[in-house]
Amino acid sequence: MPAAAFDIATSRPDAAPEFSPRQQVVLQHALTLLVEGGEKALTTAGLARTASCSKESLYKWFGDRDGLLAAVVAFQASQVQFPSEAGATADAATFQAHVAAFVEALLGVLFSETSLALNRLSIGQSNTNSNRLGQLLLVRGKHMISARARTMLESGRRHGLLKFDNAEDAYQVLYGLAIRDVHIRLLLGEAAGPAEKDLKSQAETAVDRFYQLFGA
Amino acid sequence: MPAAAFDIATSRPDAAPEFSPRQQVVLQHALTLLVEGGEKALTTAGLARTASCSKESLYKWFGDRDGLLAAVVAFQASQVQFPSEAGATADAATFQAHVAAFVEALLGVLFSETSLALNRLSIGQSNTNSNRLGQLLLVRGKHMISARARTMLESGRRHGLLKFDNAEDAYQVLYGLAIRDVHIRLLLGEAAGPAEKDLKSQAETAVDRFYQLFGA
DNA sequence: ACGCACCCGAACCGTACGGTACGGTTCACC
């Protein structure tokens, strides 16, 4: 049992695991394979060949195939960055624009091929392995974003720009207005239409409707 | 090549395939296996044992494993029934109640373990096999429901109860308000909380908000 | 120069599973 294997069970869910540069390169290759061909395309032999490393190293670094998958998810989650929200509540218009920018970033992440591939992977594994991947994606992805969104919305409420009882509830409505059923359709393999590619107007429409419901 | 094999490629997507009673029993067993253990739990040998049939029959009926999976999806889609909407636009209150009932039924379907298992299956396969399963689920499931919803909303508009430009757009908003991110969280394996199990109040809240946006 | 840590590439093993073949049984129909 190699001591350096990536074991998500023992690592804090909110702790950023540190991968060596070499390992990050390999994980990036794994991600590419995953985006191109789905889970069954990511075999240990195939990854070793693509990334020009040995299977022995893969097993030393990640323990087993599940550890590799978990590492891929954790690695990609650590790559996603949202725009800062410093001093975004100067006035009503800039705050609304800030919310729209947040939603646009959210759409950009969720509709990207990378995110779709990882969601497909986690969903496909969600009824096995005591569901480590799904939990990982939720904790490192969705819950992080949700927390960011809640603080943003709370800030708007404190400044008298929004009115709601429950920030989580308000965020879920914003999410629903923005994502609608596009996410699940993309996950199922439907190609994105032109309207779905215009993230900016989708975000603005969603925020407009959100303000109709929760604007002060 | 058995002549009776279920081949989704040659069957019209909107045509209901006819499975013999014996085959339906087997497909029900397959569905059970799928709900309990996910895709990898549905092996041909396992299904043959569970359903007390021979693998030979499975291959004769469904061609190969992909055909079996497609048949399971088609079978379950044919089982889902929505409440009739006959004469539901008598007055404003009953129409709104009807919309709420529709949304509640939608939530009931999408949040059921069966639907979740089939969505997980289709999503997991969506980057292989030229994506037959995802297309099947979309055409036989989502698009059917979407068509039903659009006619319902159009009816409301004709009676002066709703106001919108694009019925598809309005439906997507209704969908987003109702589903929010609950579907994807359940797909990822998160357990449904008590609030998520109260379909009726979720539906009513969603319809209330929908009327704030699209009520005449 | 020596040893040690790390790693690559390839060969190897065990197993699970998709798919096929075959003998035996039931049952409908003539």
Add this chain to the structure above:
DNA sequence: GGTGAACCGTACCGTACGGTTCGGGTGCGT
């Protein structure tokens, strides 16, 4: 009673893939 279709159970085959082992190579500290 005979015949053939459908089907069950089981044994079997080929292969793909997860995981292990081993020989050799490279660079670094002493």
